[in-house]
Structure formats: C-alpha cells, structure tokens
Amino acid sequence: MSTGEVVRALRSSRGFAHKRDIAGVADTLARCLPGGHTDLTLAEHQGVMLGDDCAVIPDHHGHLLFAIEGLVEDFVEAMPWFAGYSAVMVNLSDIAAMGGRPIAVVDAIWSAGADQAEPILQGMAAASAAYGVPIVGGHSNQRAARPQLAVAVLGRAQALLSSFAAQPGHTLLMAVDLRGQWEAAYPFWNASTRAPADRLRDDLALLPEVAEAGLCGAAKDISMAGVLGTALMLAECSRVGLRIDVSALPHPPGHAHDDEPEAFLRWLQAFPSYGYLLSVAPGHVAAVQARFISRGLACSPIGTVEAGSGVWLQRGGLQGDASKDLALLWDWQREPFIAGAPSAHPKEPHA
Numbered sequence: 001m002s003t004g005e006v007v008r009a010l011r012s013s014r015g016f017a018h019k020r021d022i023a024g025v026a027d028t029l030a031r032c033l034p035g036g037h038t039d040l041t042l043a044e045h046q047g048v049m050l051g052d053d054c055a056v057i058p059d060h061h062g063h064l065l066f067a068i069e070g071l072v073e074d075f076v077e078a079m080p081w082f083a084g085y086s087a088v089m090v091n092l093s094d095i096a097a098m099g100g101r102p103i104a105v106v107d108a109i110w111s112a113g114a115d116q117a118e119p120i121l122q123g124m125a126a127a128s129a130a131y132g133v134p135i136v137g138g139h140s141n142q143r144a145a146r147p148q149l150a151v152a153v154l155g156r157a158q159a160l161l162s163s164f165a166a167q168p169g170h171t172l173l174m175a176v177d178l179r180g181q182w183e184a185a186y187p188f189w190n191a192s193t194r195a196p197a198d199r200l201r202d203d204l205a206l207l208p209e210v211a212e213a214g215l216c217g218a219a220k221d222i223s224m225a226g227v228l229g230t231a232l233m234l235a236e237c238s239r240v241g242l243r244i245d246v247s248a249l250p251h252p253p254g255h256a257h258d259d260e261p262e263a264f265l266r267w268l269q270a271f272p273s274y275g276y277l278l279s280v281a282p283g284h285v286a287a288v289q290a291r292f293i294s295r296g297l298a299c300s301p302i303g304t305v306e307a308g309s310g311v312w313l314q315r316g317g318l319q320g321d322a323s324k325d326l327a328l329l330w331d332w333q334r335e336p337f338i339a340g341a342p343s344a345h346p347k348e349p350h351a
Contacts, residue, residue, distance in 0.1 A: 001261035003246060003313040003327035006228075009265055010329065015187075015225040051237040051338055052163045053094040053221055054155070063160055067094035068152040075186065076120065076147045082183055082193070084123025087151035089192055089273065090223075092131055095155035096204045097221035097276060098162065099211030102155045104136040110144035117142055120149055130197045131204070159211040165218035166238035166279035172303035173285065174227060175292045176250050177203065177274035187224075187266060189252070191273040199295075203274060206291055215284045215291075222275035226268050228329060230277055231303070232311050236332035236339075238279070241308030244329075247315045250298035257315065279305055309333035 010016055054065040069090045076083040088105055095102045107124060111117035117140070128135050133153070166172075180191030192200060210216045220234045227249060235242045246268075247257050254260055255267040274297070280288050285301065292299035304318055311329045330337060 001257065001264060003315060003325050005261075006246065006265070006268065006313060007327045007329050010226070010228055010268065013226075013229075013269055015223075015269055016229055051233065053097040054100070056098070056157075056160065062156055062158040063100070065095050065098055065100040065155040065157055066152065067091045067155070068150060069094070070148075070150040073146060073148060076149050079184065079186070080116070080119040080147060081123040081126075082188075082190075083149060084120040084125075085127040085193060086123075086188070087149050088124050088127035088131070088133070088135075088153075090271070091151055091153035092133060092204060093221045093274070095153055095157075096207040097219050098155075098157055099160050099208045099219070100155035100157035101205070101208055102131070102133045102153055104134050105151060105153045106136060107138035107149065107151045108140075109138070109150075110141045110146070110148040112142075112144060112146060114142055116147050120147060124151070126193070130192070130195075130200055132197070132201055157208060157211070159208070159214070159217075161207065161211045161217060161219035161278075163218070163220050163234055163237040166234055166240050166305050167218070167281075168240055168305050168307045170218070170279040170281055170305040171285050171301050172231065172242060172244065172305060173278045173280055173288060173299055174222075174250055174302045175206075175276045175278060175297055175299040176222070176272050177296075178250060178252050178298050179296065180252075180273060182266075187226075187270045189267075189270045189272040189275075203295055203297065206295065206297075207276065210278070210288055210291060213287075215288050216278050216280050218279035220277050222270075222272055222277065224271050226270060227272075227275065227277070227302075228268055228311075228313070232330050232332065232337055234277055234279065235305075235309075235311050236337050238305075239309070241306040242303050242311045243306055243318060244303035244311070244313055245315060245318050246313050248300060248302045248317075250300050250302075 054067040057064045071083050092102050177191035180189050183190045222230045251267050255263045257264050289299045310331045313327050315325045
C-alpha cells in the first residue's frame with residue numbers, strides 16, 4: 001500500500017467525515033452567538049480555543065477542564081457494555097491529553113426501557129471503578145426509540161498540554177499501548193478492559209506528569225480520526241506542517257505497512273484506548289520517551305513539525321530522499337479540516 005493509497009482511503013473514511021462536521025457546528029454557533037464568535041471555552045485569551053481536547057476555564061488552582069463525548073448509535077446498539085465503558089474511557093483520555101487529572105463524570109443515556117439501559121450502565125460503572133473516577137449524576141430517559149449515550153467529565157490541570165502549541169523544529173512522538181486486542185469488527189483497539197486498574201490510572205497520569213515537568217506543552221489524544229487524522233487536527237490548530245514517516249508508527253504484530261495492507265489501514269483508523277501524539281522539543285525527546293517506555297508503553301518518533309500547512313506522508317525514515325513515496329494527506333490552509341485554529345499560536349507557547 002503506497003502513501004497515495006493511504007491518503008485516498010483516509011480522506012474517504014468515516015472518522016475523517018465526522019471530524020469535518022465540526023466546522024459546520026462552529027460556523028452555526030458563530031452566526032448565532034452574541035458578537036458572532038465561538039468563544040466556547042471562556043479562555044480564548046489564553047489560546048485555548050475550539051479544536052482542543054477539552055474546554056478550559058482558569059481558576060485559582062490551575063485550570064478546570066471540561067470534556068464530552070457522544071457515541072454513534074450503531075456502536076451503542078451493537079456493543080452496549082463496551083460502549084458504556086468506552087464513553088467514560090475516552091473522556092478520561094481527553095482530560096489526560098490536556099495535562100489534567102479527572103475529577104468526576106456525568107452521563108446522558110436514552111433507551112427503550114430499563115433492560116436496554118442495563119448493560120450500558122454496567123459498562124460505565126466498570127470504567128468508573130477501573131479508573132477511580134466517580135459517576136456523580138446525569139440524565140436518563142428510558143422511553144426513547146433507541147439507545148443513545150453521551151458522557152461528560154470534569155478535570156483539573158496544573159500545567160496545560162494544548163493542540164495549539166506544536167512548533168516547527170519539534171519532534172512528533174506517538175505514545176500508545178499495544179497490549180490489547182480488537183473489539184469485533186469495529187476500529188477499537190481495546191487496551192483497557194483487561195488491564196489492571198492501577199496500571200490504567202498510572203499510565204494516564206504520565207501526561208500531566210510530563211506537562212508539569214516542563215517536558216512537553218503540545219499533545220492530542222488519538223481519536224476516531226485515527227493517528228493521521230489526529231495529527232492533521234494538531235497541525236491545523238498549531239498552524240504548522242507535519243512530515244510523518246508511516247513506516248515508523250508503533251503497531252501491533254502483523255500490522256506493519258508491508259505485512260498486511262488491510263490490517264495496517266485498520267490500525268491507521270483505530271481508536272487505540274491509550275494513544276497520544278506529543279510535539280516535543282528535541283532536547284526533551286529522550287526524557288519523554290523514557291517515561292512511557294518505562295511503563296511498558298510504546299513511544300516512538302514518527303515525524304517532524306515544520307513551517308507550512310501541509311501534512312505529508314512518506315516511508316523509510318525522515319532523513320534523505322523520500323520522494324519516491326511521498327504524498328500530501330491534507331493542506332489545511334487550502335482546505336480547512338476542522339477550521340478550529342486561531343490566527344496565531346497561544347500568547348505563551350509551551351517549550
């Protein structure tokens with residue numbers, strides 16, 4: 001599978017389509033909100049804007065973080081327990097991606113009766129117990145036509161990681177837990193439900209620890225747009241370009257670029273339970289890698305941050321001539337992806 005074939009597959013994928021919907025929502029809010037702007041975070045003056053993994057509100061103890069996730073209906077209906085579990089898990093991932101620690105979860109659940117809601121709630125309760133984050137309230141409707149689920153989480157950060165702080169000259173790292181397995185036919189790499197609770201909690205804590213140590217200021221959790229779609233969102237928010245070596249991506253056995261093209265493409269589109277992109281200054285790369293690797297997690301350089309607006313894919317290393325297999329995934333300047341980027345970097349970008 002060439003990088004050009006990868007580009008064509010991803011640009012037509014469901015994950016990319018869902019992320020592109022963000023632009024339409026933002027445009028509508030810009031028309032409807034007073035003043036004609038989308039100040040959804042109350043922290044725009046700090047550079048934390050639409051496109052980050054959480055909304056941010058400064059307080060006297062750092063920053064409060066708000067995140068919310070809604071799950072697609074077919075997933076909730078087909079795999080209700082795992083959907084409930086995942087709804088909590090993905091929100092906690094968003095909090096960690098911004099350097100935060102979770103405080104509490106609330107949910108909104110619709111179902112056609114109590115029996116249909118039962119496995120969803122059981123999955124949520126299992127995730128709450130595993131990660132040690134309480135479910136403190138929410139909304140329920142057991143007289144709906146079909147099951148639907150949304151979950152929100154509150155957290156706090158002392159030092160922020162941001163989608164808006166990647167800078168030219170940085171190294172792009174991919175940190176991921178490969179100790180998992182696929183869930184049915186869905187693009188969900190489950191590295192969570194069979195893992196020990198203390199390991200899950202300590203692994204999430206790595207992100208705020210890296211932020212508080214001053215080793216990294218830019219990060220994003222790998223979402224349903226997959227690792228490359230997430231990289232594109234990071235680039236657009238930070239107003240930078242990326243050059244990514246797809247042969248350098250950490251992957252499960254049998255998912256290498258040349259081993260099995262279908263498996264490789266599935267991995268590119270996966271939500272990996274525990275997966276993050278970090279934009280790190282060269283002098284901090286070894287220290288950041290060591291923290292993840294010491295806990296049995298994969299953490300590898302997969303690309304470089306450059307000036308410009310193109311996200312380029314290549315194979316076989318980032319040094320030397322890669323022109324034989326070089327392809328443009330997206331140019332956010334010519335064709336906005338989520339259209340969530342500010343006109344400039346945050347006023348005080350992280351190192």
